[in-house]
Amino acid sequence: MSRSDQLSRRAWLGGMAGIPLLGAGTLGVAARSGREPKTVAAVVTVYRPNSHADVLVGRILEGWRHEGGPGPDLRLGSLFIDQPEASDFGVELAARHGVPVVGTIEEAITLGTGSVAIDGVLCVGEHGDYPLNTKGQRLYPRRRFFEEVADAFRAHGRVVPVFNDKHLGPAWDDALFMYETARDRGIPLMAGSSLPVTYRKPDVSVPMGSDLKGALAIGYGPLEDYGYHAIEALQAFVERRRGGEVGVRWVECLEGEALWEAIDGHEVPADLIEAALRVTPSRPGADWRESGRRESALIRFEYEDGFRAGVLMLPGFATGFSVAFKAAGDSSPTACEIELRDEPHYPHFAFLLRAIERMIHSGAPTYPVERTLLTSGILDRMLTSRSRGGRRVETPELAIAYSPVEYPHAPDPPILVG
Structure with missing residues (x-):
């Protein structure tokens, strides 16, 4: 300045x-x-x-x-x-x-x-x-x-x-x-x-140490601002897989026909898409494949342990966020809406402030900043891929390993917001 x-x-x-x-x-x-x-x-x-x-x-x-x-x-x-x-x-x-x-x-x-x-x-x-x-x-x-x-x-x-x-x-x-x-x-x-740390509907989590086979988030809104939210929400689930977080090997962002070819070619498991769509808030009468088709994007990434996940941004269809995941032995995926409530005064921010309050009083981060570093890197490299016409971006710099922690999401820890 x-x-x-x-x-x-x-x-x-x-x-x-x-x-x-x-x-x-x-x-x-x-x-x-x-x-x-x-x-x-x-x-x-x-x-x-x-x-x-x-x-x-x-x-x-x-x-x-x-x-x-x-x-x-x-x-x-x-x-x-x-x-x-x-x-x-x-x-x-x-x-x-x-x-x-x-x-x-x-x-x-x-x-x-x-x-x-x-x-x-x-x-x-x-x-x-x-x-x-x-x-x-x-x-x-x-x-x-x-x-x-x-x-x-x-x-x-x-x-x-x-x-x-x-x-x-x-x-x-x-x-x-x-x-x-x-x-x-x-x-x-x-x-x-x-x-x-916001509400989940239904209230589900990945048990720590799970053998995950796949995961997908659905999001809406502008690709950078809201794409970050969808990636971060997904990461809060998949970091709990067996072995902990090990970082990401490559990232790509597909739009237009390349996106739909990947969907139709089952590069994203159809059962994950269907499960996530069922719990995603949407515009009345909207069709997920047709509404806002030109603005839709598929963000795909592979982790260093071979696990793959993705984010499907559907701004013409979705009005909220969802996450679906499937563990070994499950006959079908588990999915939930990542619920953002308006009243009283956007209460999900109260639960974020509670986590901040805990850090200020304890002197130590409530959960690892490496989660945010990794999601920031995925977002940046996704935008790089998009600027290069969807070309895959190798990401050795995102080999960011960390151990997730047990920390609740709304309505826990209890605070006077509801």
């Missing part, structure tokens, strides 16, 4: 100085469990109603249900907004709760004390006016956010846990930089979206 950017941000924020403050309202919301709330800094792109900043950070300010009731054992100590001119809502909300909106990320971390004055950082690099690259990736400043956070830690001699909303990067080189910087500097890093 340039000095002129800092000055313009300070000038703009100065214009908001007349908003009355209501004191330490945040502490009153958070302190419900009997343990001392931890103080966090929020570093966000924009803060408008229903943005990711709102549905995550807003729960720290206004409770799990956004109604002023009980909330996480977290206190918002500072807020940095990269595009404050598009964030009147967030600036006014922070002012009502007595939270300083600061001009630099370092200020958010030190609060002017000359030391690391917070217990954790939430980086929400989602939404806002940012350019696209040639592969169609929205270049949110996730690397810049994390790099400035890490530099502040180094300058002031202390690290605290950091959460990055959604995928790392978004470009692969930036994702790898974030992961390696965290590893090399001992920064506890967790990342990802709410899909691994």
Whole structure:
């Protein structure tokens, strides 16, 4: 960020100085469990109603249900907004709760004390006016956010846990930089979206250590933004297969006739497709093969242990996400909708914030950041394949091994959202 950017941000924020403050309202919301709330800094792109900043950070300010009731054992100590001119809502909300909106990320971390004055950082690099690259990736400043956070830690001699909303990067080189910087500097890093911890209908899981034979996710929406969600949801299931996660050998993205030739040639098992379709929310009267046919895409990948999985993006048909999987000895696949509810105020984000809260209090990631690194890499290489006309991309850099952990999904662990 340039000095002129800092000055313009300070000038703009100065214009908001007349908003009355209501004191330490945040502490009153958070302190419900009997343990001392931890103080966090929020570093966000924009803060408008229903943005990711709102549905995550807003729960720290206004409770799990956004109604002023009980909330996480977290206190918002500072807020940095990269595009404050598009964030009147967030600036006014922070002012009502007595939270300083600061001009630099370092200020958010030190609060002017000359030391690391917070217990954790939430980086929400989602939404806002940012350019696209040639592969169609929205270049949110996730690397810049994390790099400035890490530099502040180094300058002031202390690290605290950091959460990055959604995928790392978004470009692969930036994702790898974030992961390696965290590893090399001992920064506890967790990342990802709410899909691994949201509701499932029916409520099913892959038993740890299962001998999986195949898996498929169905998704909707834009290929990068929502393709990530579908890949991540799938990964939360398949990482539990026998032997743990070993990484991905190749990735490809098929569109047009190549997609349908792969489907008709049974390169994706028909029973997985049928099982996933049965639980996928869809548009009334839509046909999965014909509705939005030109926008559909098939993402296929093979893991280092030979296991194959895929994601079928059907934006003209689907209105939600689903996952189907089949284990050895099963006569038919198991499938569930990855359920995203609207009320109260997108409650799946409450379960994501619960996992973040656990990390801030324990000092260790609730689940492995390697899951997010791998899904970020699959997404990036999928977009590379698409830009090359669907050519398969070999991915030795995605030989990312990790051990999955037992962590629940909604409605567990219980929180007051329903």
